[in-house]
Amino acid sequence: AQRVTQPEKLLSVFKGAPVELKCNYSYSGSPELFWYVQYSRQRLQLLLRHISRESIKGFTADLNKGETSFHLKKPFAQEEDSAMYYCALSGQGAQKLVFGQGTRLTINP
């Protein structure tokens, strides 16, 4: 079975502080991992995906197969990072995304 767990429903940090949003997954094959973000009054959109290995808006995420984790990190949080963040997994040969419950990130000034 495929499962994605985001242990924190809410996360609040101050501007300029480091941010880490946790994501753990369960999947027996080779998954593809994604982080999607939803800013206020906007649609759900891709933030970054494991296969691209790129940094978007200062965010990075490393796939740790040993710990089955795909945590999202940013060294210095900005107020515009306040949003709902979803970790998602796509299994082999399938387009179907399995989402975590999401973490609402609030950056305090």
Next chain:
Amino acid sequence: KAGVTQTPRYLIKTRGQQVTLSCSPISGHRSVSWYQQTPGQGLQFLFEYFSETQRNKGNFPGRFSGRQFSNSRSEMNVSTLELGDSALYLCASSLDGGQDETQYFGPGTRLLVL
């Protein structure tokens, strides 16, 4: 390119009725997926269509069905509505529906069942 569009944006129905939601993917995208979002269950996959064929299906009852047309536009239908079907229904499109492809989401249709 225009983004994914969904119609209608809001819908109110009563128990027992049926409803049809529509999704127009980004031009050139052939894969369309549907998701249900509720406060309790979060985002759950309903089904995916590619080239007018259902390719993947989530764990939803048979009351939930869909189809895709030759222009890649998709519709989903829910029959015999229940109160628990109240949710935001999201449509997403991608080029070919590959495992590592980005899905582009529409704004959603908010369905309220009374």
